[in-house]
Amino acid sequence: MGLLSILKKLRSSPDKELRLLLLGLDNAGKTTLLKQLASEDVSHVTPTAGFNIKSVLSSGFKLNVWDIGGQRKIRPYWRNYFENTDILIYVVDCSDHQRLEETSTELAELLQDDKLRNVPLLVYANKQDLATALPASEVAQHLGLHLIRDRTWQIQACVATDGTGVKEGMEWVCKNIPVKK
């Protein structure tokens, strides 16, 4: 199970099923991240039409990760998947300077949604292996993360294709699972 063995720590939690929602623009690396989480081969990824879902079992814990396509045509459907989300994971391609603004706008819209209120946010600053990638701190600034007051958030630099930083992000996820009523 590799990465997900860290979820053993979650045994104490009464809820055994978690819903993670992966969002971000197209070509951000959501599906690659999903495959990385499931310890699958990441070299044959294709663009997502619709969505992918993977459930990963780890120490009696069921992690349902929803990866929704990022292209503009699909974004209106994102809302249909908001309900009961435990953690929102937002993926940013840090080498795509031209669309930083677009990705900020999309994120800002997500954070305003009622259904996602108080849901902890993890931002993966992806593609750090590329020479043109902005560092995570700069991406955080562009996204205006420091202005967020209504939820816990974290930004994690990562390289989804080789797994660098992915585990650290998931560790943060584990520590910040909201206590369910």
Added chain:
Amino acid sequence: MIVFNIWSVLQWYLRPIIKWFLRKTTRLCELQRICYGEKAGAPRACGVERSLMLSRTQCVKEVVSYLDTVVYERRFVPGNFREILDPSISVVMRAKKINPKLHGSFIVSFRQCLEQIWSYRSLMDEVEEIRRTQFDSGNPEHEEKLLRLWSLLVPHDKLEKRVTKQWQYIGFQGDDPKTDFRGMGILGLENLLFFATEYPQASSHVLSHSLHPKYGYTFAIVGINLTSMAYYLLKDGSAKTYMFNAKRHLPNINLFHRFYCYLFYEFDKMWIESKPQDIMEFSIIFKKFENAIRTELADPSTVFRINIEIDTI
């Protein structure tokens, strides 16, 4: 698990006994029984391949590994078939004590099986190499292919610039298709291009479906996902049924493209017939489609062809 183990152990011991018994009663070796008894195409070629792979005869094993080496060195092309296959066939004939004078028709059909089996293996390498080639906007050849795809699919509209929203019309995700090929590399583009070139009617028919206001989908993105499906079917051997049953064609890159076109045409049909609510149903219908195709491929006698019928929706 245990049952499986017992079975494989039993098979290891029983297979030679059964083979010996059949050999004595029919006076034919297993390869002959397959070549004479099975229908030409996938049933025969797959039977021969299985028999060769299970063989414990040293010189048969050597023939297999020799042919694999030839494929690895990219020399298994029709021009070399005689030179490569003649000695391989005589080695097998000698090992199996088959009289070439009495069994001329065996040689013909055995040769055809070898051509099919190792052309398929050669094709797997070729497809893998194309897939590994990433789309590169700095490569004029790649760029030319991309632009040609546009002009074939949308002949009445000119592309305003290289990077433009227009690409979304044929179902790419953004302004520049280059990031959409991803794990399928240039293979995704080659597949689409072949579909548009060789089946202009079918591809424009499918494209028009993809633009349907209610049942529309993203043509190019779905196409790239179908490339991935065709690639996996080739890789795990399921596509043998298709390739070996294609009359007059040995497995080669064009046949792979044709296989892809077949998949695209059939997927489109299933998609429209399913009357999906929106594109979010894609993964479910795609999985259903893959299962249907796998079921068809599992029957070695299935022959595939595109039945083009232009309907109006």
